[in-house]
Amino acid sequence: MSSKKSFYITTPIYYATAKPHLGSLYSTLLADIFARIARLAGKDTFFLTGTDEHGQKIANAAALAGKEPKEFVDSFIPAFKQAWHTYNIAYNRFIRTTDADHGINVQKLIQKLIDQGDIYQGSYAGWYCVPCETFLTEKECIDNQKLDTPPACLSCNRATVWIAESTYFFKLSTYQNRLLDFYKANPCFIMPKERAQEAIKFIEAGLKDLSITRTAVKWGVPFPGNSEHMLYVWIEALCNYITAVGYGQYDKQNHFTQWWPADVQVMAKDIIRFHGVFWPALLMAANLPLPKQLLVHGWIKVNEQKMSKSLGNAVDPMELAQVYDPETIRYFMARYLPVNQDGEFNIQALEQAISADLANDLGNLVNRMILLAEKNNNLNVVSVNQWSSASLALQEALKSVLIEYENYIKEFQLHLAYARVWHFINLVNGYFHTQEPWKVVKTDRTLFNEIISATAHALYGIANICWPVMPKKMEQILASIGHTINLDINTFNALAKDSWDKKFILSNQGTLFIKPIQKEQVQNDTAQRQPLAQTTSAVSSLTEISIDLFKQCEIRTGKVIACQPLQKSEKLLLLTVSFGLHGERQILSGIKKWYSSDDLVGKQFVFLYNLQPRAMMGTYSHGMILCASNEQGKPIPVSPIEDVENGVLLG
Ligand SMILES: [Zn+2]
Incomplete structure (x- = not known):
């Protein structure tokens, strides 16, 4: 084992029933960026991504396509690997839940839980959503029940089906207090912190033992000792995070202890319950340490609709990459799509x-x-x-x-x-x-x-x-x-x-960034691409901004310490503004027609401080004085009603 610090990060594993969409790109990109930050900090880094390939949903989709399940999922793997390659995603392992080392070692973990009495046989009946592979809770059924029709799934709104069958249960209920204690002791386990509430509320509402096998499903990992039962796909899939780094393999114990527990597990907010409740409980039962943090991001909306795996509105990352350099898309997603919303x-x-x-x-x-x-x-x-x-x-x-x-x-x-x-x-x-x-x-x-x-x-x-x-x-x-x-x-x-x-x-290495081709050409181009065309039309309806966007504007108080008309210009005054500890700035303002030096010098106003420098009449302006115009169009500079220190941030 190396003496360097280790850093292990995972993405959720994606359903191998479709090509990756912008949502899966975003999760994967976040993991790649934080993995690279760790590498840049000199850490030994392991970055895991992969695909979720078992369960009824995949068996059904394969049957519909006239294929065997394995043949069906195989057909999607190149699309994932190609997309991640195109976007410079530098993962260390691409795990498939059909990989031999995954299934065998999940069975070892389940066997351990059987042996210690954490799993027992019983029977289960409930409303089940096949596409989401989830049972509705009793409360969800009551909330969502309409007369004589099956309740709709809360995630995808499709009709659920009644399933009654013999099943094995995991004693989830016995972990309720340990989970709550864990959340109390680890307020930063789920990041951003406010997202932890969903998991905590779910636990506080009372945990029931979890049905972890299905008899109706034939495509999966068999339950150890009773192959009539297949492991519930979610339980099996969650284990990929440990099987990928050698859980259960005698010759990989060092490897496993080097990487597990994961430092960060990235996911979208719709799967908090699985990662924030079931997964920690399973790990507690297996006597394994819990991951250090879950990074939970929001959905990416295109034209005001959430982009999720069950809906068909996903922009194809490969199509985007044909029009824009993938590294510029990486930048845009990192800089302009905040993880917390x-x-x-x-x-x-x-x-x-x-x-x-x-x-x-x-x-x-x-x-x-x-x-x-x-x-x-x-x-x-x-x-x-x-x-x-x-x-x-x-x-x-x-x-x-x-x-x-x-x-x-x-x-x-x-x-x-x-x-x-x-x-x-x-x-x-x-x-x-x-x-x-x-x-x-x-x-x-x-x-x-x-x-x-x-x-x-x-x-x-x-x-x-x-x-x-x-x-x-x-x-x-x-x-x-x-x-x-x-x-x-x-x-x-x-x-x-x-x-x-x-x-x-120094040497010239060629143009770094090419500006997008003329607007009209792009619009013609995107008009032929339905998903892209939708996204351009979404802009005009955007009127509200987030607090984070506002926080990017540095609006500061400043005192005008000198003011002179700019030669050659009829409109511009050249202001020298003191921002206290934030230094002095030269700021140009088109208010010469209404104000002279006497009106402004020695007075405090409000300025946009982090505006990028603008060239004007042969010199540069480093900021902007904020004004409100009266009915005659005269700009009135905004001033605090009492003097405050110069350079104070407004907000
Ligand atoms: Zn559903």
Whole structure:
């Protein structure tokens, strides 16, 4: 066993009855990103994904397709593997529940529970949903019962069927108190924390013993000692997380103890009950440690409908990947679909992210730096002896980004973590503009080298931090500054201690991000693709935003300390604004017609602080003063009714 820390992450295993959809891509992508973050932190990492291939639903679908069940599920595996390959999903094992080592070792676990008296034979009757492979609880039946018709399934709304049969029970009821105690002692077991309530409420409502075998089902793992019974597919499937890393195999004990318990198990919110109640109870019974955390994400909506496996509205990730670079889709999903809420996938927002965040903010920065260095024969960037205060400020800013980034990652808040990184990217853009290296090079080669070096150091940090989300693109950025990704060390620690003494050999590695083709062409293209066309129409109806989206806007108080009209411009005033600890900014505002220096200097107003720098009349504006216009169209700057400190965040 290696001396490095281990990190084990899993995705849910997907039903092998259809190709992967955006929802399964999202779960898998989250796992891949957190696996890569662990690798970047120098940890030994095991990333498991796979397919769920047993049960009546699959047997029925196979029969409908005129195939044997195994032949039927085999036909879907290439689609999963191809999709994960296309999206650079770097898993360590793709488990199939039809794999020989899975079934045998699930039986060993069940045998252990039989031997210790946790499983007994009885009979069961209830309303059963075949597509979801779930019995309704008594309460669900009462809530959902209509006269003379079977109650509908709560998940998929299909009619259930009455099943009465001999079955084996797992003594789930005896684990009720242990589960509740566990949740009390481990408030972060389910992340985001608020999602734990569903599991806790289900346990508190009273746990009944769980029927874990079916006699009507023939496609599955036989119950040990009575092959008339097949194991309930959910119970069998959950065990993949331990069989995949060697549970029950004598020669793999070290392997098993290295990886289990899993650090993070990723899933969508519709399967909390299985992972947050049945799975921990089974592990308790088997005397195995519980996973450290479950990461539960929301649904991805396309055109306001949830995207789930039972509904047919899934956008095909492979179709998307033909139009957009898969790494840009990875970025969009990580940055704009918060794990703690249902996310809306729409094409316009994706294109906006590619154009603005990736091509403009990041791609252009790399490009401008390299072209300028190339033009001025400075591709060999030597180390800097004495940094200017502006460069040192950039260095400090990167360190504070790292701290905030790591805090967000601990909370699985990828969208906030990368919003913070993009704020830094805009700072680097601001630095590059205000330093004006294209002018400096004519008079001061040493300072020119410093500006290029500081920008390259910043990009080195950015490329490392963004590598988990866009591995190939970030490796391209690193190659363009003469570096590579290093997974042998804890890169986050190294960046935190980085004294900016690196040398860089710059080279042009080609265009990083291509802006989406002209809107009209895209719309013509997507019109032929039904699912994509639906997503574009969803945008206009979007009027409410989440609190998280609002939190991405940094609105701060600031005092105007200087104000002058901008030469050549009829409209613009050039404001120098103090944001206290957050520094001074040059902000341009089109209010010259109504205000002069006397009206503004010494007064406090409210500014959008993290607006990306905008070029105006040959200079740059780093923020925006917030105004409300009166009936005559005169903009009235907004001011706190009492003075507060400068730089205070509004919210
Ligand atoms: Zn159902």
